[in-house]
Amino acid sequence: MRTALNAPRTQLNDVKCIFEGVFRRLYRQRNIVVHGGNTVAIALDSALRTSAPLIGAGLDRVVHAQLIGELSPLDLAARAENSLSLAGDVLGPSLTDMLETPGS
Template identity: 70%
Template sequence: MLSLESERTMYAVNHSGRLDEALELAAPLDDGSTATAAAGGWAAVESRLYHPGDEQDVTEGRAVVADRLAAIVACSWPRAELTALSYRHAPATADDLCRRLDDCGTNVERCEVIVEALAKGSSIPLALTSPHEVAAAQRMKALLANQAEQLRDVSMTMRGVFRRLYRQRNIVVHGGSTEAIALDSALRASAPLIGAALDRLVHAQLIDNEDPLSLAARAENSLSLVGDPMGPKITRLLG
């Protein structure tokens, strides 16, 4: 149950008004037409991740937003998968891993326990019940084996997804066309990722009082340092 202070923070209009506007703009991604979804979805992230003084705007337009968005999504990915795996480990008889997870007070701690378990040996030490859970565990093992390269690949893939959406949005808004051949596929790939990114932006703003551009800068910094002994842990790329 939320404390009174938490409720005041969540519903303080002067604290989250811009976020409310972004979420309203993104609403067509759920049930709007493809044209309105592309325009609204991009407007939602551009409104929070673009600054008028951006130097990149001169050469790349506002595609810089796609790069920042990609960094945030890439950095949030490990924690999301590890958290899910920590709740999917369900052996018939409770084992030591179950007991260690039960002793955790936060999801970050649960993630760190799963990281430690996956890092040991070549097999998957989790009791998982579905193919997609096993695939997630295999992705995490591959990530732990080569953090910098894996995250760089994920970030580049996400960047391509969001830049395609930006191009399709420009066709809709500036070209006046709602029947672009790649519009549907661009939305299928980007819509759930935009939802995940907005979730991170809302959390950072409401819980940590961190603005979106600051979060994006931290994500880009984490991507450049991950894997370095002095860099962030894989479970704390966004703090």
């Protein structure tokens, strides 16, 4: 946590890269199942195990933003991207404020 507080942009970029890797692996496994018909791929279980909690948490945030903040998913994504680019900047949001949904 100290590292995240001291260098939020670097740490959040690392987290973003990890998330992208997880979703890339899931998409590759999806392609193996859909296009190859192979449901016993070696990496399928681990891809599902690592991506399911992230997908669930992401959908929770999207629904919460829609219901509480009346914020569309596209607007939420744009705000998140903007907040990530401003992380650590004096004009950007604080690290803890990045978790808040506008209007909540």
